[in-house]
Amino acid sequence: MKKTGIAAALCAALITLLLCIMLLYSAHRLSAIMQQGGDEETYDRNYMLITDDPSAFLRSIYKSGVEEAHQNGDVLQWVGYDSMVDFNLEDEMTIAAAAQPDGIILDVADDKMRKELLDTACGADIPVVLLMNDLSDPGKVSFVGLNNYQIGQLYGMQAVSALKSGENTISVLTRKAGDEQQIDLTYTQMVRTIDSWASDIRVTITPVEVSQDTPFDTEETVRNIFLSDELPDILICLDSVSTECAIQAAIDYNQVGNVAIIGYHASDTILDAVKKGIVLSTLEVDTDEAGSSAVQALDGYLSEGRVSEFFPVSGKMITRRNVDQYLTKTEDTGGEDGK
């Protein structure tokens, strides 16, 4: 009888335990589903980013922009990013204009397009901050980007370090030939720096335009350079896509060491190439600063009405000597994460 009583008590204990497990389990499962909506923090402003550069560079800027936005009580969306439909820039702006965000961060290489989009946004009374590519237009709020003189100087110094005795050819890849003003500034400063630091060496500097009209133009242009009879001694890339294309082409055509690549941006691929000596050096734009400055520019305008401000983004050359610290930093942050 004692055993029976113990067995009955055990059954009762098991039943109670199972009921508790059931309650906790279902509550846990339901809460996991419930948490998927409704409890998020509400932010004050909604900003949108429109860009024609889906590279890791922009993703890095976007990521820092999102963090800055959250800190300031804002939300930042990338129009068309991760979308099932491939919208063009006009579509994205139409969408943004209809969605009525509090501000737009615009990064478009083509001047004309940039102007068009800026006008559309202004027509919808949406303030616009230009990123990485400026425009002299009263419609913009502010500009966040590189100091072209500084950039030109940095690239020039790197080119000087790669010059050999005798004749040297330098090809400078640009995203768009139409970006003449900026290219001119950077290019001019670059030439000036080379001239001043390597006046005794013959250097031929040639700009090479990379059309953005059709996809994959950059890669084709870079391939053409490496397939041509006259491979330049130094190849300067002013964007991350052309830099990565140049790295791959140098490897594919076994030209590593034959052409000194000076690149743009510090993606894992580029840093690795710097470490391996495929790339001589690369210009690292402080993407954190770029993203946060873009958001701050919009906040400044909406909060205090500040306009026509220039938010400079610092740059630094990464060479083989200091690449390890950037590689370490990249490992610590778990690699690039555009979103």
Next chain:
Amino acid sequence: MKKNIKLISKNSIQFRLFLVMALMMGIMVFVNLFLYQQMSSMVQKVDTVYSSNVQLSDISDTLKKVEDSLYEYLNTRSTVSLENYYRYSQEYSDLVERLNDRNVDNKALMLEKNIRNMSLSYLKKTDETIQAKRGRNVESYRTLFDEDRELYHFINYYIYELDSSQFDVNSENYQTLLSTIQVLEWISILIIVLIFIMALLTAMILIREMIHPLQTLADTATLVANGNMDVEVPVSRRNDEIGIVTAAFSKMLESIRAYIAAVKEGLARQAALKEHELSMEANLKEAQLKYLQAQINPHFLFNSLNAGAQLAAMEDAEQTGIFLQRMSDFYRYNVKKTGGVSTIGEETEAVDNYIYILNVRFMGDIAYEKRIEPGLENVQIPTLCLQPLVENSVTHGIHDRMGRGKITLTAETADPFIQITVADNGAGMTQSQIAEIMKVAAADTNESDPASSSGMADAFLPGAGQADSLNRNSVGIGLVNVIRRLRLFYGQEDLLCISSEGKGMGTEVSILIPAGREENKEKE
């Protein structure tokens, strides 16, 4: 009724059974309700899992209706299409108003907000298109319609994108809920099985708790039924029905024991009493016997009687001397011949002495006549056959007719017998009395009444009334004794017959002796 109420107390089996049943039912109901609630909430959640997709589907459908009605109106300018447009645009506006309008760090919710704002922009533009159409501003409404159509597509793309992402999430949630429901189902089954087992175990405990004392009681009852009255009745501390039954059984057993003890005591007392009675009777009889023996002691008797005769002779009391001498002869004959064989002459002499003694006692009231056929004096007959017959005639026949009573003793040959008859003119006997006596005589009994073999002694016993009673009772016995001895002596039945013509007509008792017994054959 009061008894019934009393039994349904908190200690009764009925109450405990009810309590246990209620408890188990309560647990079952509670668990079932709980399981139902859990499953119900899960099912409700399942129902709402795809509600967002359904909502987006509604929005998309309504948007299409708005666009189609707008196109229809621009195409035909019909009132119906305009009405449809206004109705659907209102409907669409109501639908998109339900979408999120907060700035949150959630892609899906921000998509909702974008759809909402784009939809509001779209509706604003479609209204402008309608106005332009109504104003017949062709270029304007065409341009606006292109923009509307463009926006319509963008909104649909976003709806589709949101729908897909939500569908993925909702599908995950759906799978989560399904798996959760499956797990809950298994747990529910397990719980129900455990409840079933627990109910069985509880029932087992309860039944054992009820049956065990009953079993013990039954075993005890079996022992009692087998005769073990000293068995220990199990003590029940319960106040329920079983406790009552056990207590009642215990009381019953105590009562039985007490009754048995009382019966035993009663039997013992009866036995003691009986023993005492028997002992008294035995002692009395022993005393009587001893007294008789003392009195029948021949030496004492003879010496006493002789002394008396001598005394009488000395005192010249002749009659007294003769009386004492005749008494001495009578008792000497009785003592010497008891159980033996005598002759007819000796018997008749004894009868003569008996009659003489009685006549002395009753002052000659008994008339006696003797007629013995010559040659028969030496015929052997059992001793003391005749005297008891004469004694009976005196005691029962002529006792109440003293002075007029006559006894006749005859002995004559009646081939092949020798008939000895003792007749009196006394009270007589009825045929039933005769039959009773003969019946008693026919029964096989070994008892002999000492009184019948010495009828004279009975007459002299103290308490003559009692002695008379004994004598009266000894008619059958004396005759029985005579009949038995005649049967034993001669080996034949029916050697004694009694005849009487009724009450007051006297009685004749005849002995039939088979001829051929000589004097020299003496039986001891």
